[in-house]
Amino acid sequence: MFDEVVRRLEIEALYTGYAGCLDADRLEEWPDFFTEDCVYRVTSAENFEAGLPLGIIYATSRGMLTDRVMSLRRANIYEPQRYRHLIANIGIERDDGTALDVSANFIVVRIMQDGAMSLFACGRYVDRIVRAGEGWKFARKDAVLDSRQIDTLLAIPI
Amino acid sequence: MFDEVVRRLEIEALYTGYAGCLDADRLEEWPDFFTEDCVYRVTSAENFEAGLPLGIIYATSRGMLTDRVMSLRRANIYEPQRYRHLIANIGIERDDGTALDVSANFIVVRIMQDGAMSLFACGRYVDRIVRAGEGWKFARKDAVLDSRQIDTLLAIPI
Amino acid sequence: MFDEVVRRLEIEALYTGYAGCLDADRLEEWPDFFTEDCVYRVTSAENFEAGLPLGIIYATSRGMLTDRVMSLRRANIYEPQRYRHLIANIGIERDDGTALDVSANFIVVRIMQDGAMSLFACGRYVDRIVRAGEGWKFARKDAVLDSRQIDTLLAIPI
DSSP, X not given: XXXXXXXXXXXXXXXXXXXXXXXXXXXXXXXXXXXXXEEEEEEEHHHHXXXXXXXXXXXXXXXXXXXXXXXXXXXGGGOOOEEEEEEEEEEEEEEOXXXXXXEEEEEEEEEOTTSOEEEEEEEEEEEEEEEETTEEEEEEEEEEESOSOOOOSSOOOO | OHHHHHHHHHHHHHHHHHXXXXXXXXXXXXXXXXXXXXXXXXXEHHHHHTTOOOOSEEESSHHHHHXXXXXXXXXXXXXXXXXXXXXXXXXXXXXXXXXXXXXXXXXXXXXXXXXXXXXXXXXXXXXXEEEXXXXXXXXXXXXXXXXXXXXXXXXXXX | OHHHHHHHHHHHHHHHHHHHHHHTTOGGGGGGGEEEEEEEEEEEHHHHHTTOOOOSEEESSHHHXXXXXXXXXXXXXXXXXXXXXXXXXXXXXXXXXXXXXXXXXXXXXXXXXXXXXXXXXXXXXXXXXEEETTEEEEEEEEEEESOSOOOOSSOOOO
């Protein structure tokens, strides 16, 4: 039982680290939150519920995440907005002995360079996480957006 | 002391489950979060602070919650919006041996079918929860809205 | 290890109490969350990252916080808006034996008297907290706003 409590806090720390990495624009560290053979997807709730595999982002390895970061760095020069994630209501849905199914609610606020703030995205993470050394990593992460509109030219990590 | 830690995590799981139930539109399961003789109310901060019993929703039994879900199902056909709750800052204010007084902050984002997102509601839950088997249930839940405007024709659960 | 779990929950309770104090407009209790020789600052992410000491608010003692509350009470009569904080993703970044470096994400919603809600602020707390009796207090708190615009005539506590 005590192990479960510790695990719970470790998982919360995983999401806190994840949010912090994205919000601080330390994108180069972002792939480290994933296993090498991870699946990462940003998709809409409609597509997710319909079982459609397609997504706004769809990557099937950590290497593809690294590639994406490099693309964003090249393209992103003229878009100096900031993002702020709030991730809450983290729930462990299943533990099958080798991995945990975890979901969490998120909202992302976008802050433009002139200071204007807007609700950029909200939704639910549907994740599969595995132990990796002293911490945990995402073996699979679906960022399921409630809205199918996403107001950006660039598919940034969520 | 360890019992308190476990209790704390159980209560967080209660709110996470509650948010997940509403956001996934599994309204038929929503009454299960309450005791049979529960009191559930959605009210404004102004009315709450003035001690007024009236609310946008006021139910005094789990059966009334079930009735409300049935009414919403009949009426709701033409309103396919989604909602996303973020519940945070859960605090146990009092433990009188039979029940806990718990408060928590929430925001609810509404997502229209065309993808438009807006801040639908924010406020504070003022709850009384009791042990029920392995988990906890709401014996009383006041969803106290900061705004007295609520932009909906239907009084949906918060 | 168990001590760390308890500490974690105490720190979450500190932020929950802090949010509750501000949202309930119990500003007179707000300075009690700080040590006597605290440093409290509200600043923008740009200034914070540039290492600029200036802030929208800059106080170097609990007494200055008390003075600020008194000023706000005198000035605030005609601004009956409400605020709602959501503080999430609390992370303990460092423990040097005498104090903890803690960060957390926040959003603040403002609710005008006519019921209109808007995203008032979002950002990150960069805090230093120390044990004080049975609880914890802020020895230093930087409320780092993502936006450099803040839509208010009055510098209210964040």
